Amino acid sequence: MIQHAQEQPRYRAITRSNINQLPQWETMDSDLRRAVEVVSLVLPFRTNAYVAGELIDWSRVPEDPMFQLTFPQREMLTDEHYDEVARLVDRDAPKPEIDEAVNRIRLDLNPHPAGQMTHNVPTLAGDDLDGMQHKYRETVLFFPSHGQTCHAYCTFCFRWAQFVGMEGLKFASSEADTLVRYLRKHPEVSDVLITGGDPMIMKSKIMRQYIEPLLDVETITSIRIGSKAPAYWPQRFVTDKDAGDLLALIEQASERGKNVAIMGHYSHPVELSTDVARQAVLNLRSAGATVRMQSPVLRHINDNAKTWADLWRTGVGLGAVPYYMFVERDTGARRYFEMPLVRCWNIFRNAYQQVSGLARTVRGPSMSAFPGKCHVLGVTEIGGKQAFALEFLQAREPDLVRRPFFAKYDPKATWYDQLEPFSEADRPFFIKPSDAPTPTIDLTVDNRPAAARKSRESSWL
Numbered sequence: 001m002i003q004h005a006q007e008q009p010r011y012r013a014i015t016r017s018n019i020n021q022l023p024q025w026e027t028m029d030s031d032l033r034r035a036v037e038v039v040s041l042v043l044p045f046r047t048n049a050y051v052a053g054e055l056i057d058w059s060r061v062p063e064d065p066m067f068q069l070t071f072p073q074r075e076m077l078t079d080e081h082y083d084e085v086a087r088l089v090d091r092d093a094p095k096p097e098i099d100e101a102v103n104r105i106r107l108d109l110n111p112h113p114a115g116q117m118t119h120n121v122p123t124l125a126g127d128d129l130d131g132m133q134h135k136y137r138e139t140v141l142f143f144p145s146h147g148q149t150c151h152a153y154c155t156f157c158f159r160w161a162q163f164v165g166m167e168g169l170k171f172a173s174s175e176a177d178t179l180v181r182y183l184r185k186h187p188e189v190s191d192v193l194i195t196g197g198d199p200m201i202m203k204s205k206i207m208r209q210y211i212e213p214l215l216d217v218e219t220i221t222s223i224r225i226g227s228k229a230p231a232y233w234p235q236r237f238v239t240d241k242d243a244g245d246l247l248a249l250i251e252q253a254s255e256r257g258k259n260v261a262i263m264g265h266y267s268h269p270v271e272l273s274t275d276v277a278r279q280a281v282l283n284l285r286s287a288g289a290t291v292r293m294q295s296p297v298l299r300h301i302n303d304n305a306k307t308w309a310d311l312w313r314t315g316v317g318l319g320a321v322p323y324y325m326f327v328e329r330d331t332g333a334r335r336y337f338e339m340p341l342v343r344c345w346n347i348f349r350n351a352y353q354q355v356s357g358l359a360r361t362v363r364g365p366s367m368s369a370f371p372g373k374c375h376v377l378g379v380t381e382i383g384g385k386q387a388f389a390l391e392f393l394q395a396r397e398p399d400l401v402r403r404p405f406f407a408k409y410d411p412k413a414t415w416y417d418q419l420e421p422f423s424e425a426d427r428p429f430f431i432k433p434s435d436a437p438t439p440t441i442d443l444t445v446d447n448r449p450a451a452a453r454k455s456r457e458s459s460w461l
């Protein structure tokens with residue numbers, strides 16, 4: 001049953017400027033408060049009354065995972081950066097001086113994912129389509145300009161650059177029109193993945209302007225919506241004034257034969273611990289949507305197997321489908337969150353062992369690297385030498401998908417670009433944005449890709 005509760009809790013954002021209104025603020029140690037004040041000048045900070053009041057366990061602060069997920073921490077900046085900003089705060093420096101330092105530090109943190117900006121932007125009649133990315137043949141990513149913020153900001157998020165200097169809003173209808181024209185020219189695309197920020201920040205009326213035109217595109221089978229709202233503001237699907245309208249839109253799409261998949265960003269089981277969070281999943285499912293769960297694996301937040309097993313089990317109980325465990329790379333505070341790949345893999349497999357087959361739909365750990373989504377299958381031994389076994393779950397070059405390949409074992413490696421081919425035969429799988437065409441490998445003697453073919457990439461740019 002879709003349930004609409006009577007009372008309507010209002011969404012209240014908590015940011016740097018009103019943090020002292022949060023009842024728990026005064027209970028925090030003064031050094032924690034200072035860290036929030038300093039670091040939030042550099043990394044965007046926004047949480048809300050629901051996250052602070054119901055998801056954070058204040059008796060466990062600062063270790064509490066939801067606190068770590070939404071509150072900036074001292075160690076997220078280097079000592080040097082932190083001290084510089086702290087000194088400016090202490091002497092009440094003028095705004096231009098603070099801005100100069102903050103912008104310089106942000107550039108240092110370099111949040112732009114490799115290749116994203118230049119390699120995946122599609123074109124239509126010669127024009128770049130800025131709000132879109134088309135990297136994998138079947139799926140177009142679409143960034144509606146109205147969905148480029150979130151109900152709370154994750155401290156690890158690589159999209160933070162876009163929250164601090166947001167572009168002007170465009171007309172939803174004209175963006176949707178461009179998307180539909182692109183899809184009609186690209187019948188190979190079956191999925192539109194609407195992402196952000198968080199598209200669920202949009203009012204249902206605006207969301208409708210994006211979704212309805214897609215219902216007439218016969219080649220589209222799935223409309224995916226990536227969202228953290230089920231965790232940060234589940235009221236969006238239960239008690240918000242236009243929750244019913246959103247659910248009706250999903251029903252309408254389902255009746256038109258489109259699979260609406262809510263790609264729920266869930267990082268921790270506590271995000272499913274409240275009645276409203278559970279009701280959100282049930283409401284979405286009742287409306288005909290499927291709910292999937294994905295998240296990066298992060299130090300301080302979900303770096304143990306039990307957390308993941310609990311998350312997947314709780315999700316499956318509600319009818320959600322575990323989908324991806326990601327390795328996060330392009331985070332401003334990368335050193336704070338990152339872990340060696342071998343540790344991510346151990347967390348994954350230890351969690352996977354604890355759950356039934358219905359939760360084993362999850363894949364990971366997976367790195368969204370330049371050539372594709374690289375799945376760490378595990379550590380193995382070849383001819384007495386340790387190696388990472390890997391595969392691509394998605395690739396720019398479809399022929400690379402699901403061919404096992406190997407990298408030299410490196411216990412410290414945290415990302416694909418630190419890995420080296422185990423042997424010459426593995427070299428074609430290690431592709432950089434700048435790479436020239438890779439050497440030919442005869443498919444009759446090796447199951448590896450014929451890599452000499454001219455990359456088809458140009459047609460997807």
Ligand SMILES: *Cc1c(COP(=O)(O)O)cnc(C)c1O
Nearest residue numbers: 133135136139141193368373394
């Ligand atoms: C992950 C991803 C997709 C979707 O991949 P699926 O495996 O189909 O979920 C599409 N585009 C980009 C750029 C991605 O990173």
Ligand code: SF4
Nearest residue numbers: 150153154157197228
């Ligand atoms: S909800 Fe998603 S886009 Fe928003 S801050 Fe978190 S990870 Fe980033």
